[in-house]
Amino acid sequence: MAEARIRRRDLARRLAGVAALSGLSALIGCDTPRHGSMPIVDGVQSQAAAKLHTCAACHGRQGVSRAEIFPNLAGQQKDYIIAQLTAFRDRTRQDRDAKAYMWGFAVRLDPMTMQDFAAYYAAQKPARPAAGDKAEIAVGEAIYKTGVADRGVLACAACHGERGEGNAEIPRLAGQHRDYLMVQLKAFASGARDNGAMSLVAKGMTLADIKAVATYMAGAS
Amino acid sequence: MTGPFSRARGSTLYLSALAALAMGGLALVVLAVGDLKSAEALPSFARQTGQQCVACHNGFPELTPYGRQFKLNGYTFSGGDAPALPIAGLIINSFTHTSKDLPEPALPTSSRNNNLDLDAVNLYFAGKITSNVGAFAQALWSPLTRRSQLFTTDIRYADSTELFGKDMTFGLSVNNNPGVTDPWNTGQSFWSYPYENSHVLIPPLASTAVQGRYALQVVGGTGYVSWNQWLYAAAGVYGGVDPSTLDALGINIRGLSPVDGAAPYWRLAVEPAWGHSTLELGTFGMALSSDPHRLTSAGTDKTVDVGLDTEYQYLADRHSLSLMGSYIHERTTQSASRALGFATSAHDELNAVNVKGTYNYDQTYGANLGYFRTGGSRDLLLYGAAANGSPNTSGWIGELDYYPFSRGGPSFWTTLNFKFGLQYTAYTRFDGGASNYDGLGRRAGDNNTLFLYSWTIF
Numbered sequence: 001m002a003e004a005r006i007r008r009r010d011l012a013r014r015l016a017g018v019a020a021l022s023g024l025s026a027l028i029g030c031d032t033p034r035h036g037s038m039p040i041v042d043g044v045q046s047q048a049a050a051k052l053h054t055c056a057a058c059h060g061r062q063g064v065s066r067a068e069i070f071p072n073l074a075g076q077q078k079d080y081i082i083a084q085l086t087a088f089r090d091r092t093r094q095d096r097d098a099k100a101y102m103w104g105f106a107v108r109l110d111p112m113t114m115q116d117f118a119a120y121y122a123a124q125k126p127a128r129p130a131a132g133d134k135a136e137i138a139v140g141e142a143i144y145k146t147g148v149a150d151r152g153v154l155a156c157a158a159c160h161g162e163r164g165e166g167n168a169e170i171p172r173l174a175g176q177h178r179d180y181l182m183v184q185l186k187a188f189a190s191g192a193r194d195n196g197a198m199s200l201v202a203k204g205m206t207l208a209d210i211k212a213v214a215t216y217m218a219g220a221s
Numbered sequence: 222m223t224g225p226f227s228r229a230r231g232s233t234l235y236l237s238a239l240a241a242l243a244m245g246g247l248a249l250v251v252l253a254v255g256d257l258k259s260a261e262a263l264p265s266f267a268r269q270t271g272q273q274c275v276a277c278h279n280g281f282p283e284l285t286p287y288g289r290q291f292k293l294n295g296y297t298f299s300g301g302d303a304p305a306l307p308i309a310g311l312i313i314n315s316f317t318h319t320s321k322d323l324p325e326p327a328l329p330t331s332s333r334n335n336n337l338d339l340d341a342v343n344l345y346f347a348g349k350i351t352s353n354v355g356a357f358a359q360a361l362w363s364p365l366t367r368r369s370q371l372f373t374t375d376i377r378y379a380d381s382t383e384l385f386g387k388d389m390t391f392g393l394s395v396n397n398n399p400g401v402t403d404p405w406n407t408g409q410s411f412w413s414y415p416y417e418n419s420h421v422l423i424p425p426l427a428s429t430a431v432q433g434r435y436a437l438q439v440v441g442g443t444g445y446v447s448w449n450q451w452l453y454a455a456a457g458v459y460g461g462v463d464p465s466t467l468d469a470l471g472i473n474i475r476g477l478s479p480v481d482g483a484a485p486y487w488r489l490a491v492e493p494a495w496g497h498s499t500l501e502l503g504t505f506g507m508a509l510s511s512d513p514h515r516l517t518s519a520g521t522d523k524t525v526d527v528g529l530d531t532e533y534q535y536l537a538d539r540h541s542l543s544l545m546g547s548y549i550h551e552r553t554t555q556s557a558s559r560a561l562g563f564a565t566s567a568h569d570e571l572n573a574v575n576v577k578g579t580y581n582y583d584q585t586y587g588a589n590l591g592y593f594r595t596g597g598s599r600d601l602l603l604y605g606a607a608a609n610g611s612p613n614t615s616g617w618i619g620e621l622d623y624y625p626f627s628r629g630g631p632s633f634w635t636t637l638n639f640k641f642g643l644q645y646t647a648y649t650r651f652d653g654g655a656s657n658y659d660g661l662g663r664r665a666g667d668n669n670t671l672f673l674y675s676w677t678i679f
Contacts, residue, residue: 053381054298057290061381061388066450067286067494069536096538100628101287104271105300179496183538 052120054105063124068179069097075126075175079168081118085109095193097183127175132215140216143209151204156213159197164220174220181214264636264679265307265347266291271300274627274638279534279541280579280587281624281640282406282416286450286492286499286534289404293390293447295379296348296355307348307356309636313340315674317419321667324423324659330365331421339364340420340674343372354378365420370471372437373398387449394443398436399459399486402443405501407530407575408547410436414577414591415618415644419672426604426652427595427612429551429573431486431507431526437472438462439480445488453503455488477514478558481521484509490530501532512557519560524553539583546576555603564603571597571612587622604653608660611653616665620644640676645669 052061055073059065063074073081087093088106109117144164147155156173160166164174173181187193188202205213263281267274270291274281277288284292291298315338322333331338341363349355359372379392394402400409407413411433428434443457461480468474490503505528510521530547551571558564577591594615601610623641630637651665652658658665 053294054300056381056388057294057298058287061383067499068496096628100273100276104267104273104276105298107271107300 052117055117058101059121063121064127065177068177069183070177071180072127072176073121074124076118076121076172077166077168077170078118078122080166080171081121082111082114083169085114085117093193095184095187098193126172126221129175129221130178130218132178132219136212136215137219139208140212140214143205143213144216148204148209151206153201153204153209156201164217173217176217178211178214178218181217182210185210185214263309263345263347264638265309265345266296268304268636269299269307269348273629274624275584278627279536279543280581280584280622281627282412283543283579284404284406285536286494290390290450292404293379293392293445293453294355294381295353295377295392296357297352297379299349307346309345309347310679311341311343311345312677313343313417313674314338314677315340315417315419315672317421318671319422319667320669321663324661324663327421327423328365330367336419336421338421341365353380363420366473368471368473370437370473371397373401375401384448389449390447392445394445394457395440396443397438397440397462398433399439399441399457399484399507400431400433400505401436402445402455402457403488403505404447404453405490405503405530405532405545407501407503407532407545408432408528408549408573409505409530413547413575414545414579414589415620417642417644417672417674417676419670422668422670425595425612425614426606427571427597427614429526429549429571429595430509430524431505431528431549431551432573435459435480435484435509438467438474439484441484441486443486450494451492453488453490453492455486457486459484459486459507459509478511478522479515481510481512481517497537498533498535501530503530504528505530513555513561513563516557516561519557522553522555522557524551526551541579541581541584543579544577547574549573551597558603562602565600565610566598566603569598569600569603571595577618581622584627585624587620587624589618589620589622591618591620592616593618599653606659607653608658609653613650613653614648614665615650616646616648618644618646634679636679638676638678640678642672642674642676644672644674646672 058067058070059073063076064072084093085106088098088102089109091103093102143153144156145162147153156164159170160173164172166172184193185202185205188195188198189205191199202210266277270276275285277285277291279285315336317336317338319334324333326333341361343359343361346356346358354377356374356376358374358376360370361372362369373396375394375396375398377392377394379390381388381390383389396402398410401412403409403412409431438461439459440462441457441459443455445453445455447453459480460483464474484507486507488503488505490501492499492501494500506526508523508525510523513519513522526549528547528549531545533542533544535542549572551573553569553571554567555564555569556567559567572595574594575591577589579587579589581587592615596613596615599610600612604610604612621643624639626638647669648665649655650658651668654665656664
């Protein structure tokens, strides 16, 4: 009996602990936006500024990411960022990294917040060009500017611009991470990232072509 | 098994077997009919971020670079449809077989060999509390120890700013486990390989302080900065907790030599990154005074641990590789222990080496191989259970893992996850010798262990 009473008291004490922890959470659970010293550009609402902190963990506060698996967003086309965030939210962009990282973050994004994110990153100074192998850059430049006719690879410049600056929903490529560009071209080729035009182009590219174009664009400004 | 525990032992074994079968059955059902959708890591984190397990983990619990950022930012990233309370659970089942029966059961509730156990039921409060405050708090109930208790608890404040034009994250953690704040898994505390081990074995006599000797027995604060995701520095201080408080929290008072006064902890690391690779190089350590066997009449012993560590990760779409290594040197000035007759030498040293490699295919199948060696000064009193007074233990640990839902759980229970591990430990030395280490003819190899375990995470 005494043992049972001790056990009951023990259980009550532990339940009280859990309840206290839960109560604490409920009390301080009101979500104060985190402004920090995040730079806020025109048009970025406080809610978006608070959430930019989360984006910055991978993409950098100024839109230049440290890890090459995460794309640089600095200077990216605003419409392209909005289109991609929408595709993450609607789960129509289905490459593996999109599923693993971005589907979750985008699930509750409203159009206004997307606009703010896109405006912020589009306004940042693009990443510094990366150095690369000169021979590879020359090959990449040729493919980028003129394509590979016999394999159906169209000139990248036709859509992405002479300097890789992009246009509206067509992304900026200049200064993007080489590794990220390669992963995306492979995803277009395999169909993991669904885009009719890019799939056609990427399927015609050899691994050497992909490496060369990615190196050229990573070094462009 | 006879004596006062026999009935409890019987019912525990029965319950454990039942739970193991139920979990196995559930796993099979889920695997058979599961329509793969979004997956979860520690499910409360995943519910909060909406992200897959693989975002943070390279075969959980090992962290990816992004997982390290999540931890350093105080578990506060969010995006998914998080419930009001970040609660998650983990049930651990296991089977342990040693080459030869143990000389005696490790616990009153276990057998000398072939233990089928429900090891623990864990409850987590883990996730964002405010935009800048988050927690990883764990409580567990174990039928093996017949205890419910508070386990690792790490409550953080974190924020970010810029320094010299680069991102900087900074924070403060209050926790009860020195080293648990670390974002790498190289050898501090007990969040390093092997991430699960049997609880019904008699462990080797020696390990260093920073490898978890004082886990749960202390409380302290650690401040940290991470600059440009390249440089990480942390410093903290820990102090002992009185036995009645530990008892109230259900924590078993391990060891007989609690920390006396303030025990500083420090950590410095750099992590260059390129392509799909990261390479961490660092150093860490702690210093502490302790009261041998809770006696203070002869003063205190002084212990200083200094560690070097490295972690290389290559994480790609299908193939992932990680290599880790740590070396810890521990020097103990044990004038108090010697005066009280607990040690023969005034100074003892320990060196611990741990290395491991992991290959994961598609974040679903994992193969690991690790080598461990702890060696140091002989001390016939301190290591009295070893026939020659030597703390030397070494061996290999291989493990095969299966993570069915790293990228997607079943549609009817998306927050359910599993890990199945098949582990084999081969000892080349145990408590000072390869043979007759206990003076009773037991060989190191008699402790070779086959260990199967499952984690059911929800």
